[in-house]
Amino acid sequence: MAKKILILTLTLALMAAAGAAHAAASPEPSDKTIKREIRIGRKSAEEIEKHVPRVLNPSVEAKLSMIASRLVPYMQRDLDYEVRILEMKQPNAFSLPGGMTYITTGMLDFLKSEDEIAAVLCHEFVHADRAHGIVQARRNSRLNLLTLAGLIAATQAGEGGAGIAAMAGGIQTAMMNSYSIDLEKEADAMGIDVLYRAGYNPAAMLTMMERMNVERLKRAQYELGIFQTHPEADERVEAALKYLREKGIDIQRKDVVKMLKVTVADEKGRTRLLIDGRELFSAPSGDGARKLFEGVAKRLDENLELELAPYDIRVGGEPGSQSLIIGRSIILREDELLPGMPGLSEIRDGVMEAVNRARRGNILTDYYE
Template sequence: MAKKFFSLIIALALLAAAGAAYAAASPEPSDKTIKREIKLGRKSAAEIEKHVPRVLNPSVEAKLSMIAARLIPHMQRELEYEVRILEMEQPNAFSLPGGMTYITTGMLDFLKSEDEIAAVLCHEFVHADRAHGIVQARRNNRLNLLTLAGLIAATQAGEGGAGIAAMAGGIQTAMMNTYSIDLEKEADAMGIDILYRAGYNPAAMLTMMERMNVERLKRAQYELGIFQTHPEADERVDAALKYLREKGIDIQRKDVVKKLRVKVDEEGGRVVLRIDETEFLSAPAGGEARALLDKTAKRLDETLELELLPYDIRVSELGGERSLVIGRETILREDELLPGMPELPALRDRVMEAVNLARRGGILTDYYE
């Protein structure tokens, strides 16, 4: 019975989190319902935490609170936004009416950067801000806010099996048609705008969904949490990509997913330049070698992107001198190479290898579109 009740509570939470879309997909929420939403959210939170372990980690909670503090000023309604952590392997996040938002330990492990954490929280905050759970319930015309409150109250009043059965029936009926893709895309699009205004990389909304989509297809039996209730993964990715372009926002995934990191180290008497784990250049340690590799590393760091086209990385004749070029920037001239270093075409192949390896986490992503 406890396991069944746990599933029902999570279903209720996900129902409250339902939705996301382009601006105007949902009617304007009324401030008149805020108190009722907050009350319902508090009751739902209390039930969830009876059955799912909450993680109390001050350092992680402080980080989440810091991220939330940058996002909250850009929300349209003054709700009780708070982020709590649940102990759960599945990557998941959901918001309750009134603003309470949960993120699982599995999701925190899955996300690659602060920008991606902000993207997930922002998406869920928008769900609460725009009252998407209530909008979805009204669309289904089977469950409303008062019914939800009554079902929760019935279980809290100790009605036991009857209360649980009533909740099961109400939730299952409300969720029959799943969640509307227009509401999902509204939370993605509004989240992108808020990320931009809050100083985060808005491409994080895209990278998080791209990797979730990969995991969904790689692991047919894997419980994907947030994407199990948001099955239109391809459509959401395409919509987010289109929205970013319509807004004129440069899509730069590299820093968000912590890929194409360039570093120079000294190892066993040699100085080595690597792009992630791919060795690009090395030479016996010494002032001239270190200066060349540091300069080359800086040029690579400024030009490498996951979105580079194959012809962006090339060996060209510039001013009578052959050079390795990325985009419009010269990375390394032939006359700069030290004795024993590979020729430029081989270095070009190493750059391509590093870029291709970095893209593996988003194998379904069309970087050239």
């Protein structure tokens, strides 16, 4: 299987380069090449699905189609933006010339929300929309068709370890840095714009890349699919963060990554307030406790963000009339504390710990910059 996938990868490289030979005269994507790009993409898809199982899951495919339908109106060219699923544990996604886009089961497991799925699809749609595969193939003088064709022929002829090693070298040269960093940044930035216009949280482009970068560092010796084929992760995260700020877009990650969820529950005679399933405080159950806790939960939900700095969560006021404050909002007053509840300073520490715990998966970001 590994040998077949290596051959397939080089075959797709040849196809992309063949398309580039026809489109190299124009630096901008052209509607004139759409039919040719779609033919190349469909042929590539046939080859891919001969070697990597396609997942036919109507409910998941319908969801992906729905997400795509919100993004496609903001693309510049009328391509074939069909999304298909591949059975592969590595988190990966890629688009083919003409718009056909694949996402692996590993990537779907990795993403935490519809917004993040939209971010991945949007990024890949932009690659196809801007004909980045053709642009990169045109740039890449190392992608020598005769050399790659020779490698494929040698391996198919059964030259064993030497042929496979030579082909692996060819892949390293021709495919692993498939898109230059400027093309990746363009796909990120244009993707952020499309997410915003389509009604998705544009911070999803950032959260997805932040976690990818964490995983890349944690598993440096592991084959990570998209982590290998999308290089310069640190630089891309910084560029996306800067772009969001320059556009004046509020960066709010918590809903995208499904963290800092505040709930109230009654259990064994006590009313409990929980953040991400962990108790912040509790008190004996009763109408007064339930009403107070629901009010505090609402205010926490409105004010808690992954981007909060330690000084944003504080206890202020004179002794005897102090309040727990987040930003400029009063969350809980000292005179509202019920018997059995901890003091405001302890509650403040618990809130800060919940924030820190929620963002540990994105440890590379400077939240307070």
